[in-house]
Amino acid sequence: xxxxxxxxxxxxxxxxxxxxxxxxxxxxxxxxxxxxxxxxxxxxxxxxxxxxxxxxxxxxxxxxxxxxxxxxxxxxxxxxxxxxxxxxxxxxxxxxxxxxxxxxxxxxxxxxxxxxxxxxxxxxxxxxxxxxxxxxxxxxxxxxxxxxxxxxxxxxxxxxxxxxxxxxxxxxxxxxxxxxxxxxxxxxxxxxxxxxxxxxxxxxxxxxxxxxxxxxxxxxxxxxxxxxxxxxxxxxxxxxxx
Amino acid sequence: xxxxxxxxxxxxxxxxxxxxxxxxxxxxxxxxxxxxxxxxxxxxxxxxxxxxxxxxxxxxxx
Numbered sequence: 001x002x003x004x005x006x007x008x009x010x011x012x013x014x015x016x017x018x019x020x021x022x023x024x025x026x027x028x029x030x031x032x033x034x035x036x037x038x039x040x041x042x043x044x045x046x047x048x049x050x051x052x053x054x055x056x057x058x059x060x061x062x063x064x065x066x067x068x069x070x071x072x073x074x075x076x077x078x079x080x081x082x083x084x085x086x087x088x089x090x091x092x093x094x095x096x097x098x099x100x101x102x103x104x105x106x107x108x109x110x111x112x113x114x115x116x117x118x119x120x121x122x123x124x125x126x127x128x129x130x131x132x133x134x135x136x137x138x139x140x141x142x143x144x145x146x147x148x149x150x151x152x153x154x155x156x157x158x159x160x161x162x163x164x165x166x167x168x169x170x171x172x173x174x175x176x177x178x179x180x181x182x183x184x185x186x187x188x189x190x191x192x193x194x195x196x197x198x199x200x201x202x203x204x205x206x207x208x209x210x211x212x213x214x215x216x217x218x219x220x221x222x223x224x225x226x227x228x229x230x231x232x233x234x235x236x237x238x239x240x241x242x
Numbered sequence: 243x244x245x246x247x248x249x250x251x252x253x254x255x256x257x258x259x260x261x262x263x264x265x266x267x268x269x270x271x272x273x274x275x276x277x278x279x280x281x282x283x284x285x286x287x288x289x290x291x292x293x294x295x296x297x298x299x300x301x302x303x304x
Contacts, residue, residue, distance in 0.1 A: 104269050111262045231291070
């Protein structure tokens with residue numbers, strides 16, 4: 001497929017407007033069903049009791065924290081290598097959302113850690129590497145807005161995103177490489193998920209809702225970036241005309 | 243009523259479970275609202291810039 005087919009910003013905005021009602025509607029549906037299942041239908045855990053319900057927001061948020069960073073890294077690579085005009089906008093639009101998901105993963109993890117581990121926070125490999133991820137997002141946001149010429153900021157942020165990508169596999173495998181309080185993966189495993197379907201389904205539906213939410217928000221935010229770029233170009237033209 | 247109280251208590255973990263869900267709602271809705279506000283602001287700025295251009299074009303036609 002020709003990568004630049006959807007590179008035309010005007011065409012992208014029209015396409016986004018066609019897709020948005022679907023992703024938005026499905027996001028609301030999945031989050032609604034997921035919320036109902038995770039609060040009312042799924043059972044309490046035999047070890048964790050009702051506190052296990054925090055997992056239904058914590059795990060999807062943590063997955064999205066990694067997923068959004070991966071999207072930013074991929075977009076940054078295609079911005080640096082192929083100069084794809086929308087790639088920078090996807091990265092810019094994603095960074096604050098990724099930071100939001102990462103903060104949510106940290107905060108909900110902390111709320112679960114207090115009753116279950118007896119502490120809000122430990123400086124172990126998993127928690128520390130996720131905190132680093134949060135700072136990478138903040139750094140990306142700061143850097144992409146640090147220059148008057150936005151394209152220079154975008155390029156600097158893209159380099160940061162690619163260098164920082166090393167943190168993603170570190171987060172994923174941190175629970176296997178170092179001894180940690182955080183439990184190892186129980187859903188994404190080679191031998192299949194090790195949690196019961198009555199808990200797996202609410203979790204997967206919530207995760208789907210989070211992903212659809214991100215896609216919808218991304219479409220809206222990239223549209224905003226396209227319009228902001230148009231606004232800058234138009235104000236320049238208006239200045240030149242006077 | 244008692245059922246409701248049992249549900250809200252979450253087996254004693256209510257003070258941890260409810261803030262987690264509330265924070266999730268606040269962040270997800272907050273990011274959406276911020277995005278929509280930004281879109282609306284940019285759109286109105288664009289419209290404001292567009293108006294003089296149109297009047298210019300009309301003036302040019304006359």
